[in-house]
Amino acid sequence: MATVIIPTPLRKFTNNTAKLEIQADTIEKTVSELTHNFPDLKKHLLDEKGQIRSFVNIFVGNDDIRNLQQEKTHVKPDTIISIVPAIAGGSR
Amino acid sequence: MSAHSTIQFSKEELARYNRHIIIPDFGLEAQQKLKAAKVLVVGSGGLGSPVLLYLAAAGIGTIGIIDFDVVDDSNLQRQVLFGVEEIGKPKVEAAKRRLEALNPHIELVLYNTQLTSANALDIIKDYDIVADGTDNFPTRYLVNDASVLLDKPNVYASIFQFEGQVSVFNYRNAKGELGPNYRDLYPTPPPPGLVPSCAEGGVLGVLPGIIGSLQALEVIKVVTGVGEPLSGRFYIFDALNFESRTFNISRRADNPINGDNPTIRQLIDYEQFCGMKAVERPVKEITPKELYDWQVKGEPFQLIDVREPHEFEIVNIGAELIPLATVADNAGRISKDINVVVHCKMGGRSAKAIRELEEKFGFRNLYNLKGGILAYIDEVQPELNRY
Numbered sequence: 001m002a003t004v005i006i007p008t009p010l011r012k013f014t015n016n017t018a019k020l021e022i023q024a025d026t027i028e029k030t031v032s033e034l035t036h037n038f039p040d041l042k043k044h045l046l047d048e049k050g051q052i053r054s055f056v057n058i059f060v061g062n063d064d065i066r067n068l069q070q071e072k073t074h075v076k077p078d079t080i081i082s083i084v085p086a087i088a089g090g091s092r
Numbered sequence: 093m094s095a096h097s098t099i100q101f102s103k104e105e106l107a108r109y110n111r112h113i114i115i116p117d118f119g120l121e122a123q124q125k126l127k128a129a130k131v132l133v134v135g136s137g138g139l140g141s142p143v144l145l146y147l148a149a150a151g152i153g154t155i156g157i158i159d160f161d162v163v164d165d166s167n168l169q170r171q172v173l174f175g176v177e178e179i180g181k182p183k184v185e186a187a188k189r190r191l192e193a194l195n196p197h198i199e200l201v202l203y204n205t206q207l208t209s210a211n212a213l214d215i216i217k218d219y220d221i222v223a224d225g226t227d228n229f230p231t232r233y234l235v236n237d238a239s240v241l242l243d244k245p246n247v248y249a250s251i252f253q254f255e256g257q258v259s260v261f262n263y264r265n266a267k268g269e270l271g272p273n274y275r276d277l278y279p280t281p282p283p284p285g286l287v288p289s290c291a292e293g294g295v296l297g298v299l300p301g302i303i304g305s306l307q308a309l310e311v312i313k314v315v316t317g318v319g320e321p322l323s324g325r326f327y328i329f330d331a332l333n334f335e336s337r338t339f340n341i342s343r344r345a346d347n348p349i350n351g352d353n354p355t356i357r358q359l360i361d362y363e364q365f366c367g368m369k370a371v372e373r374p375v376k377e378i379t380p381k382e383l384y385d386w387q388v389k390g391e392p393f394q395l396i397d398v399r400e401p402h403e404f405e406i407v408n409i410g411a412e413l414i415p416l417a418t419v420a421d422n423a424g425r426i427s428k429d430i431n432v433v434v435h436c437k438m439g440g441r442s443a444k445a446i447r448e449l450e451e452k453f454g455f456r457n458l459y460n461l462k463g464g465i466l467a468y469i470d471e472v473q474p475e476l477n478r479y
Binding site: 005007008009012018040053054055057059062063064066067082084085086087088089090 | 135137138139140224225226227228229232249250251252253254255257277278279280281282293295300326328330332333335337338339340341342344417
């Protein structure tokens with residue numbers, strides 16, 4: 001099963017779990033499975049049209065899915081998927 | 093960069109920078125480049141503190157510091173530039189005193205103001221490199237766009253709670269190839285309120301020390317040309333798991349500022365771009381003094397606190413705790429018969445809770461405590477703990 005790394009800001013929607021094992025062969029199915037298991041994640045990952053939000057990046061291994069096959073990007077059982085939303089902290 | 097080969101060092105400077113100069117791959121020439129360089133540090137807080145300390149110590153010849161804030165006691169847990177005696181003073185002035193004491197051989201230029209679309213190009217144009225350590229999305233996009241329009245590298249770092257991000261944006265390598273910028277990585281910002289700020293969500297004090305040091309490292313690499321800058325790559329660090337990853341990122345054809353068909357040719361209104369000016373349906377409000385009147389007169393009302401349990405433990409004003417994320421599930425606990433006052437820390441989350449309850453359950457009796465528990469403490473019960 002592929003491993004999905006959940007970033008700190010979203011862990012409150014995954015029972016504080018940082019890594020999840022998901023059985024799916026594409027990013028689309030992985031996200032669908034994730035939001036099925038953790039419905040509160042949905043509005044943070046997907047927009048009203050069901051597209052991955054543009055301030056949430058998904059990397060398969062070290063590569064941005066936008067440079068692969070987007071949501072159709074293939075996922076293997078040993079794939080590490082990272083979800084990395086924009087954060088802006090630094091000063092105050 | 094300014095011509096560095098003519099840069100001279102005094103005897104004191106040569107002694108100070110000896111440990112740089114004796115590194116075989118660094119040497120006197122890299123030190124000359126540091127002294128010739130002009131770096132603008134945007135934000136002198138959590139990230140700006142280590143960045144400024146290390147850049148000043150390393151001998152960057154001219155450092156610009158822009159920040160409009162004053163030192164607050166809640167800064168000292170992570171902003172290691174400042175001490176107790178600086179509380180209430182402008183950050184740029186406090187920073188100057190500390191950095192001058194650290195290295196008298198550099199020049200510091202202060203901007204005790206907010207970076208805006210009106211002044212950004214004028215300020216940044218005088219510098220070779222920008223180091224972005226601000227705390228909000230509008231300024232992130234402003235710094236990015238100004239750097240792209242002026243063709244300056246932007247060394248970016250960002251932190252939240254236990255996570256940090258670092259990259260070098262808009263970097264042109266020796267072959268003249270331009271790397272990606274912030275809009276390639278994140279084309280649009282999150283809507284306001286979806287991602288809390290550090291002021292609301294918190295940040296572990298040592299994290300900006302770690303991430304800001306990496307930011308200073310990348311500034312020094314870009315200035316000197318030593319090593320491979322983090323351009324086209326995006327580094328993230330998770331302090332909780334002690335895991336870091338470096339991702340590959342690239343330019344996008346649809347980048348609105350420097351893609352194939354750019355639509356942004358000058359700086360825009362970044363608060364509007366980030367949705368800050370979107371008109372949200374107003375909610376009814378009550379001031380802390382009015383709430384206090386209700387309490388004194390014994391008016392019947394229900395008080396709901398939508399903060400998190402750990403915030404409630406720090407200080408509470410006797411409300412029922414229903415954290416924002418659980419408000420819909422607990423709507424049955426909220427009265428429809430008497431007035432209900434909803435509060436959080438500063439008033440943002442409670443307004444969201446009220447909108448959700450009004451839209452989903454038809455409540456009409458909800459009042460938002462203006463300014464949240466912090467305003468209540470300031471105006472009614474100053475003996476309570478602020479946080």
